[in-house]
Amino acid sequence: MDTITLNEQSGVKDGVDQDTVDAVREVGGKYKHGWSTDIEMDYAPKGLTPDIVRLISKNNDEPEWLTEWRLAAYDRWLTKTEPTWAMVDYPEIDFQDQYYYARPKSMAVKPKSLDEVDPKLLATYAKLGIPLKEQMILAGIEGAENAPAEGRKVAVDAVFDSVSLGTTFQDELKKAGVIFCSISEAVREHPELVKKYLGTVVPVNDNFYATLNSAVFSDGSFVYVPPGVRCPMELSTYFRINAENTGQFERTLIIADKGSYVSYLEGCTAPQRDESQLHAAVVEIIIEEDAEVKYSTVQNWYPGDENGKGGIYNFVTKRADCRGDRAKVMWTQVETGSAVTWKYPSCILRGDDSQGEFYSIAIANNMQQADTGTKMIHLGKRTKSRIVSKGISAGKAQNTYRGLVSMHPKAKESRNYTQCDSLLIGSECGAHTVPYIEVKNNSSRVEHEATTSKVDDDQLFYCRSRGMDEEEAVALVVNGFCKDVLQALPMEFAMEAQALVAISLEGSVG
Amino acid sequence: MAEAVQKPNPTEEMIATLEMPSAGWSVAARQNALTRLRATGLPQRRDEYWKYTRPDTLIQPVAEPAAVFENDEAQLFDDVDRLKIVFVDGTFDADASDDLALDGITIDRLEQTDADLHWARDLYGTLEQNGQTPVARPLAALNTAFASDGVLIHVTSTPSKPVSIIYRHASTTSDAILHHFVKVDSGAELTLLENGPAAARLNKVMEIDVADDAAFHHVRAQGRDHERRAATHIFARLGARSLFKSFTVTVNGVMTRNDCIIELTGDDASAHVAGACVGDGAFHHDDTVFVTHDAVNCESRQVFKKVLRNGATGVFQGKILVKAGAQKTDGYQISQSLLLDEDSQFLAKPELEIYADDVACSHGSTSGAIDEEALFYLRARGVSKNEATDLLTLSFLAEAVEEIAQESLRDQINGRLASWLGRRSD
Numbered sequence: 001m002d003t004i005t006l007n008e009q010s011g012v013k014d015g016v017d018q019d020t021v022d023a024v025r026e027v028g029g030k031y032k033h034g035w036s037t038d039i040e041m042d043y044a045p046k047g048l049t050p051d052i053v054r055l056i057s058k059n060n061d062e063p064e065w066l067t068e069w070r071l072a073a074y075d076r077w078l079t080k081t082e083p084t085w086a087m088v089d090y091p092e093i094d095f096q097d098q099y100y101y102a103r104p105k106s107m108a109v110k111p112k113s114l115d116e117v118d119p120k121l122l123a124t125y126a127k128l129g130i131p132l133k134e135q136m137i138l139a140g141i142e143g144a145e146n147a148p149a150e151g152r153k154v155a156v157d158a159v160f161d162s163v164s165l166g167t168t169f170q171d172e173l174k175k176a177g178v179i180f181c182s183i184s185e186a187v188r189e190h191p192e193l194v195k196k197y198l199g200t201v202v203p204v205n206d207n208f209y210a211t212l213n214s215a216v217f218s219d220g221s222f223v224y225v226p227p228g229v230r231c232p233m234e235l236s237t238y239f240r241i242n243a244e245n246t247g248q249f250e251r252t253l254i255i256a257d258k259g260s261y262v263s264y265l266e267g268c269t270a271p272q273r274d275e276s277q278l279h280a281a282v283v284e285i286i287i288e289e290d291a292e293v294k295y296s297t298v299q300n301w302y303p304g305d306e307n308g309k310g311g312i313y314n315f316v317t318k319r320a321d322c323r324g325d326r327a328k329v330m331w332t333q334v335e336t337g338s339a340v341t342w343k344y345p346s347c348i349l350r351g352d353d354s355q356g357e358f359y360s361i362a363i364a365n366n367m368q369q370a371d372t373g374t375k376m377i378h379l380g381k382r383t384k385s386r387i388v389s390k391g392i393s394a395g396k397a398q399n400t401y402r403g404l405v406s407m408h409p410k411a412k413e414s415r416n417y418t419q420c421d422s423l424l425i426g427s428e429c430g431a432h433t434v435p436y437i438e439v440k441n442n443s444s445r446v447e448h449e450a451t452t453s454k455v456d457d458d459q460l461f462y463c464r465s466r467g468m469d470e471e472e473a474v475a476l477v478v479n480g481f482c483k484d485v486l487q488a489l490p491m492e493f494a495m496e497a498q499a500l501v502a503i504s505l506e507g508s509v510g
Numbered sequence: 511m512a513e514a515v516q517k518p519n520p521t522e523e524m525i526a527t528l529e530m531p532s533a534g535w536s537v538a539a540r541q542n543a544l545t546r547l548r549a550t551g552l553p554q555r556r557d558e559y560w561k562y563t564r565p566d567t568l569i570q571p572v573a574e575p576a577a578v579f580e581n582d583e584a585q586l587f588d589d590v591d592r593l594k595i596v597f598v599d600g601t602f603d604a605d606a607s608d609d610l611a612l613d614g615i616t617i618d619r620l621e622q623t624d625a626d627l628h629w630a631r632d633l634y635g636t637l638e639q640n641g642q643t644p645v646a647r648p649l650a651a652l653n654t655a656f657a658s659d660g661v662l663i664h665v666t667s668t669p670s671k672p673v674s675i676i677y678r679h680a681s682t683t684s685d686a687i688l689h690h691f692v693k694v695d696s697g698a699e700l701t702l703l704e705n706g707p708a709a710a711r712l713n714k715v716m717e718i719d720v721a722d723d724a725a726f727h728h729v730r731a732q733g734r735d736h737e738r739r740a741a742t743h744i745f746a747r748l749g750a751r752s753l754f755k756s757f758t759v760t761v762n763g764v765m766t767r768n769d770c771i772i773e774l775t776g777d778d779a780s781a782h783v784a785g786a787c788v789g790d791g792a793f794h795h796d797d798t799v800f801v802t803h804d805a806v807n808c809e810s811r812q813v814f815k816k817v818l819r820n821g822a823t824g825v826f827q828g829k830i831l832v833k834a835g836a837q838k839t840d841g842y843q844i845s846q847s848l849l850l851d852e853d854s855q856f857l858a859k860p861e862l863e864i865y866a867d868d869v870a871c872s873h874g875s876t877s878g879a880i881d882e883e884a885l886f887y888l889r890a891r892g893v894s895k896n897e898a899t900d901l902l903t904l905s906f907l908a909e910a911v912e913e914i915a916q917e918s919l920r921d922q923i924n925g926r927l928a929s930w931l932g933r934r935s936d
Contacts, residue, residue: 085558407877409852424867427834437858437875442849445878452864452871 031337031503034272034302037124037242041161042108044101046245050074053215056101056162060184060218063191073204073214080208086371087400087432088340090276090313098278100216102161102243114166121165125158128269130238132158132168153233154265155180159250161243162218169233176232178262179224183251186222193224197255201284201321201348209280209315209342213249217282220250225260225291234263234490241270241301241312247278254284256291258324263294265493268337270302273310276339280315289324289351294332296493300500301337306395308367311339318345322354325380329355332488334497335362335370336504344402346375349383349411356385359488361497363504364397364429373403373420373435378411378444389420390482393429394505400432407444414444422452423481425474425505475502520569521551521648527571528656528687535628536620539635543654546639550646559645562825562857563767563796568649568741573685573711576737576764585676586705586731586926590918592674593617595661599679599709600686602659606676610661614669614698620660620689630662630691637717637745641771645800650743650769653715657689660715663702665694665724672701672727677708679735684709690716692726696749699725701916707733707763712740722749722776728756729919731926732763736792739765744783750776750805757914759923760787760795761930767796774801774808774836784813784913786923788903788930789822796825797845803836803866812843815910817903818854829861832869841871848906849879850899900931 044055053074057067082093106118114122114132125132155169157180164182173180179190187194204214221237241248256262270277279301287293295318304311314337320329331345341364347356358374376385385405393399401420422431433450455477463473479486479501486494525547530540553565567574595617596606602619610617618628635654641647663673675690686709694700698721708714720726732740740763746754760766772781787795801810816824826845847856860873880902888898904927911927914920 412852422862422864424864424869427837427867429867430863430865432864433860433862433873435858435860435875437860437877438855439847439849439857439877440855441852442854442879443852446876448858448860448873448875450860450862450873452862452869454867454869 031272031302033128033269033300036271037120039118039120039242040105041243042103042105043099043243046099047096048100048216052100056216056218059101059103060187062187065195066187069199069204070215073211076205077208077211077215080211082208086342086402087398088342088369088371090340093278093313097245099243099246100249101218102246103163104160107163107165111166114168117165121160124160124240124242125238128238128240130156130158132156132166154236155233157182157221157237159219159237159239161241161246161248164219172232177226177229178231179222180235181222183220183222183253190224193255194222194253197253197284197286201286201319202282202317207317210282210317213251213280213282213317217249217251220252220281223254223262223264225256225262227258227260229260231260231262234265236265236267239266239268241277241279244273245275245277247280250281252281252283254293255286256288256293258288259290261292263490264296265490266295266297267300269300270312272302276304276311276313278313278315283318285320285329287320287322287324287327287329290326291324292328293320294330295320296332296489298334298493298497298500299337303337303366303368304339306366308339312337314338314341314343316343318343319348320346320356321348322351322356325351325353327351327354330357330488331374332359332485333361334489334493334500335360335372336500339368341370341372343372344374346377347385348377348379349385350379352380353382354380355383358387358389359485360389361392361482361485361501362390362399363392363501364394364399365504366395366397368397371400371402373401375404376406376416378407378414378416381410381412381414383411383414385416387418387420388484390485391420391422391431392425392478392481392505393422393431394425396428398430398432400434402434404436404438405446405448406438407440407446409440412441412443416446418448420450421481423478424452424454471506475505478505521548523571524552524569524652530656535626535631536634540655542639543635543651546642547648547651547655550648550651552648552652559798561859562827563794567739567765568711568767573683574739575682576710576735576739577682578679579707579735581734586922587674587703590672590674590703592672592703594674594676596676596678597659597686597688597708599681599684600658600688600712612669612671612673614665614667615673615700616664617673618662620657620662628662629664629693633693633717633719634691637719637747638715638743640747640773641745647743647769647771649713649741650715650745653687653689653713653743657687657715660689660691663690663692663700665692665698665700668699672703674703677704677706677712677733679707679709679733679738682710685711687713689714692716692718694718694720694724694726696721697723701727703729705731705733707735707738708740710738712738712742714740714742716744718744718746718754720746720748720752720754723751724749725753726755727915729914729923730756730758731923732758732760732766734762736762736764738763741767743769744771746772746781748772748774748776748779748781751778752776753779754781755913755915756783757910758785759927760785762790762793763795764792765794767798769798771800772802772810774803774805774810777806778808779805780809782811782913784910786815786907786910786927787824788817788927789824791820791822793818793822795823796827799828801830801841803830803832803839803841805836807838808836809840810842813910813913814845815907816847816856817850817906818847818856819850821853823854824856826858826860826875828873829863830871830873832864832866832871834865836866837868839866839869839871841869843873845875846906847877848903849877900928903931904928
């Protein structure tokens, strides 16, 4: 793919068509999703008590077993303490000074279809550029309708604060046997599947935030791909936090049955507010024999202002369990938003010959702090994993890669390759690497490489001498630095991600 | 009402078994160290810094006994012209030692300097104290407080030959605490050799203050006694344009924890720390290195190689910390293990923490079995399997051994490694 710059003067670069440049220019500017939707909301009372847990459960029409499950998680949560080992620093969170449930009033009675959803809500997604109409367009980028569509479809589940507004292309997916709906709908329509898999990859008591999520999760997506089915389109969930002082606790459960394939995209934004907001999600993925799941995230929560005021605290537990032989999972993440990120999408490689991949770009600018990485737990024979992590720090930000590669004694002839590179822009930021490597058998090979460097002066000079200003030059060099990861993203996301890389670094030079 | 049962406090239990001198210039420093030790307590299993090594046998009040390993090998460095200082089970052996006099340096013993004034008075324990942040090293604080002896070497100009400290192990129940301080003045250079198993259990600290334009070379061979245990710390502070080079070879020993804490405080300084270890069976070897760059244009290099077989465990925890303003830093770190069978394991945590932008830092870590193709190549040329394995093992260790600056010492270490590898039954 050609690298795109945002140069106003020099016009279109060779090999890049005008539409693409325009599309990318569209997303330029400061945090552009910082507006909020003025809409009447129903809140659960502030704070967290067993009654709030029951209320959330009741609002979702949940069966009793799930209410009990949540309450048990709540009890567990009370006994747990917040983890402090990450290299992040933020004021103490008052967990009783939050709303745990917020729903647009118009969603009190569940609309039968997206056509019945409050136009204000639909307009919110239209403004974000998220297609809730069932048409063939590229997701994620405004103006991208003009870009050459390849006839690819993307089904979207739109989650607004605590509720899912609806899911597109459900009928067409149903024909293929794929279930794609909000988790609350899945609890009602497919309780046997939810009961069988929920909490089996990320146990209720896994960690402080996962336990909290288990107690209060409100909505999120559910995907089931039956044996042998290749999901006919990309699935996507778009999370929007809108309400003030409200945490979002989404729960996503993806099951890829034997021999199936699905590609899932996740996007997120939030309004610009002075108060920090909490987002604690759990994503569980189960991959059976010969199945494959691709999970891509472009995380663009509001990062706070340049003085560190406001922004989302993003404390997320994501884990994939390759249960069957030859199962395969690929995590790709572009982390540009959030004031604080604490996130380690992991792979349990249980089946023989299973594979896990993790591609990550984490960009921290201004006062942002990111502590992110992955865990690759090799249990099965001949399992393979690959980690490519690119961390970029600018302004006064701190960016940490933290990861674990564990080769268990029985994981004979397994293989891991890890590369983590850090780039520093400016003298007030920090870049850190904290890998754990545990090798307990000798037929496996583990390789870890990490580098830290600054933006190369020669490369910058080269770009500058060709008429780019300094920020554009840095954006171009950084895009080149991230290329390995950008290439692993689905096309729609790659474009958005590439543009985001440029935006996130704005103001970091000079 | 019955009194609540007090849980035994391992730190206080350990302190109760030890004795601190009541007089002399070191008392104030020892008291301070005891306060530090009490503040942090001895390391526990759940401490992050002891994630891969169980501190139990290092912190129990009475050391586990260790048989003395009898062998007919010539002592390492025997043919090197050197000044010998001998400790047997942690006690100075005047008869076996040379006269502690050499042009360019003064050597005193910690135990004997009971006068109130000594050049080491304001230095003893200071580098150890400095090395307690950001990570506490309680065993080193314990050492500063209770060390029974050690040498205080002040290098004013470059001596004609190396100083060699020899540690003999004679008693199966010996428990030694030794603390050395080396001060290398501006422009001077010292080579320090250390070898031998020391005791059933050894707790050793060496503080090294390397002034501007000075150089310090260190080659250490930890004894081969299978059952011995050791916790050692090196704390080094480097001035501008100074050079610090430390190499350690470890063969056998049921428990070894080597901490090396280096701070580059002057511009253009260079620190290299390297280790080669070969372990069998119950062997547990932990290299923990912490290099802090706090000056401009400094270089640091960490090279650690571990060969493990029959269930041996190798641990590497290395960190490069580049402080804000330490621009033009060149930091390099490599840790590699060669696992010769299915039962051995390698556990590593190679870290970078960087707060300056104009730096080039990298680390690499690999683990794997012997290269079958290389083995096949040698076998096809008539080399026996054992010999071929040894050859490949030596070549694997070579990068670490190369870190020794003096060729003659390098050759000695290589020769010794070859012969040790050859003696499979030991």
